[in-house]
Amino acid sequence: MFTGVGPNGVKRGDDIHNTISLDQRVAAEIGGxxxxxxxxxxxxxGAASLSWNNKGIPVPTTRGRAEVFRRLFIEGTATEVARELDRLAHGRSILDDMRDQLKSLARDLGATDRERLDVMQTSIREAEQLLHQEEAWAEKPKPDIDAKESEFSGKDSSWVHGDNRWYQLIRLALQTDSTRVIVFGIGEHNPTGVPGLEIGHHDASHHGKNPEKIEQLARYEMKDYENFAGFLDLLDETKEAGGSLLDHTQVLLASNLGDASAHASNNLPIFLAGGGFKHEGHTMFDEENNLPLSNLYARMLQKFGIETDSFGSSTGVLSEFG
Incomplete structure (x- = not known):
């Protein structure tokens, strides 16, 4: 979805050789x-990761709000901080040992195995960078906020309630500048606790042009967009120097399917908000010869100040908006 790897000629999932995703490309520039x-x-x-590193390896996904809240906002005791520093040092030691072992292996490997070894070495380097970053922040105070962990833990009354709590947590993460790059995967929903929903989300999306299922799918999607609109309102209400958090944040809502019932990945519904763009409402492109979504990604990277004219399978940079 966010790597822009061209689908032409792909007949099986294992034919795809993935590469870096949009979020990780940005994180490589500003994540430090x-x-x-x-x-x-x-x-x-159980949902697959949407983030991939530059060797096409999926970035682990976090699914617990309370875990994220503690990581960003809960201060550890002096003993806990010391234990964390010991853990990081131990992790560094393990990576050093792994690097030495890979160097020994490299002398006896053929070309194909050397490529695999290169992937492993890249993963080790990235892990080292993350360890160094965590060490640098381990003894720095975390942001002081009004919210409590209990606001984000516990069982949700419905997926609408749960996704809303995720959006509130994401706003806090951005507002406190704890991170500047976030990918949030919205999974399949179930009808529990939501008036008007009677069948599962997946069942509704594979409607086969059945009007009753299409009506149910529309209800699911309307709830999703209401949640998303509420998130944009949260960002817009959060004032910063020179504007709002929304003004300073590129927010992309996207799907990998234009028609889930047919598993069609053309004519995708893409929503871009904020980020200082000159938005012009709904823009239609050629429905027969779709522009690569990567053309938009290249434009977004440029807006971040990253000097590039391409990303993934892009054929240019989308110029239809400012």
Missing amino acids: ETRVRSLTLNSSN
């Missing part, structure tokens, strides 16, 4: 300036 390089979150258990 905050406590957390990036957050990869998901509201659904």
Whole structure:
């Protein structure tokens, strides 16, 4: 979804050789300036990661709000901080041992195995960078906020309630500059606790043009957009120097399917808000010859101040808005 790897000729999932995702490309540039390089979150258990590093390895996903809250806002005791520093030092030692072992292996490997070894070495380097970043922040005080962990823990009354609590936590993470890069995967929903919903989300999305299922799908999607609109309001209400948090945050809502019933990945519904763009409402593109979504990603990277004219399978930079 966010790597922009071209689908042409792909017949099986294992034909895809993924590469870095949009969020990790941004995190590589600005992630070192905050406590957390990036957050990869998901509201659904078992859902695949949306973030990938530059070797096409998925970035682990966090699915617990309370875990995220504690990581960002709960101060450890002196003993806990010391234990955390010991853990990081131990992690560094393990990585050093792994690097030495890989160097020994490299002498006896063929070309194919050397490529695999390169992937492992890249993962080790990235892990080292994260360890150094965590060490640098371990003894710095965390932001003082009014919210409590109990506001984000416990069982949700419905997925609408749960996703709203995720959005509130994401706003806090951005507002306190604890991180500047977040991916939030919204999983499949169930009808429990939501008036008007009678069948499962997946069942509704594979409607086969059944009007009753389409009506149910519309209800699900309306709730999703109401949640998302509430999130944009939260960002807009959060004032910062020179504007609002929304003015300073690129917010992308996207789906990998234009028609889930047909598993069609063309004519995708894409929503971009905030970020200082000159938004012009709903923009339609050629429905027969779709522009690569990566053209938009390249434009977003430029807005971050990253000098690039391409990303993934882009054929240019989207210029239809400022």
